[in-house]
Amino acid sequence: MSEDSVGLAAVTLLGVLEQVYFSLQVIYARRKFKVPPPSTAGPPAFERIFRAQVNCSEYFPIFIIVLWISGVFFSEALSCLCGLLYIYARVRYFQGYSESAEGRLDPLYSSARVLWLLIWFCGLGVLLSFCRVYLKLDLIKGLCAALGLV
């Protein structure tokens, strides 16, 4: 375990640091716009930063889960690549949302596309493993044989 998934662990750690960064931005925004806890209502500029962080937090567990399932059951390299793209899209989302509600849309769609790709990888990985474990069927080998590749 600790040997083969170090790439996934590194991407996960980067994602954790990003979440910590977003949380700190909310703390700074609370001071700047004078919105003391427990209140979460304030000027739109504050609420955009606050909602950006909440949205990223909501998707964070989903992201980490599909990153690891895709990495363990499908391909670690492809998952790590998607993970980095997702983390980058989320930084742009946070910055865009901080400036305007429209500014969040483009990077939000980017992050959603990467997440869907990871979900497809998960589905494929789980399907291949399922056939191998329960049906004793190696779909990739079968496909290669059918195509005359081996």
Place this chain on the structure above:
Amino acid sequence: MSEDSVGLAAVTLLGVLEQVYFSLQVIYARRKFKVPPPSTAGPPAFERIFRAQVNCSEYFPIFIIVLWISGVFFSEALSCLCGLLYIYARVRYFQGYSESAEGRLDPLYSSARVLWLLIWFCGLGVLLSFCRVYLKLDLIKGLCAALGLV
């Protein structure tokens, strides 16, 4: 790892798809009830859908964590079964809450009962593993011997 927990991965993926479905419902509700981000306040019908999604998101990491600990340390088959029941209860919760605040209660209690069951499985699995690893004591074998079963 990728061989023995494919069932858990499949249930997890189903749970992820459910969360994505809930998120999409909130996006549609924002359009229908004209509640543009970052605002989260609107008519009660919008707020119920919004809160249903937030509540499911809050419990999602807890659900995935107990699903896997129970599956790895106790029984994969029982955990997967509980996982499917939980996912089903959450769909009913979301639909019920969308209609009325009272409508959320029955499926909420169902989902809570399944979650408690998974927590009990986790506790049992961790206890058994703990005794095996640190006390070199196989409780199940001991119990069977005490009952004269072996």
Place this chain on the structure above:
Amino acid sequence: MSEDSVGLAAVTLLGVLEQVYFSLQVIYARRKFKVPPPSTAGPPAFERIFRAQVNCSEYFPIFIIVLWISGVFFSEALSCLCGLLYIYARVRYFQGYSESAEGRLDPLYSSARVLWLLIWFCGLGVLLSFCRVYLKLDLIKGLCAALGLV
């Protein structure tokens, strides 16, 4: 897997129970302060309890992720110890925040310090594994040799 990380699983289970406890406190507070769902606005005493639970929920996935990465890639014993300290700091945070907004600060800083420590452990563990797997370099052995320890 199920043999070597039973300590991490036990701490994780304790963290799950803590989250369940916080959720129940919000349900009791809803009844006490008469704030029926889906509303989340109410007297400050209710909002503090509500926000305390939301904040703990937000950090919970991050906590579990760094607990396991640190435990698998660095040291299970140190991670479990940090995990227990974090769980204790979060109880004090919840109680402190329930009483006053200022009361949350001290335990919040404690929990943040423990989280940073776990993040450092993760970084160190990932770095050591990365060097071992991809660079065939055992940094700890190299360091000991350089210091004349072996």
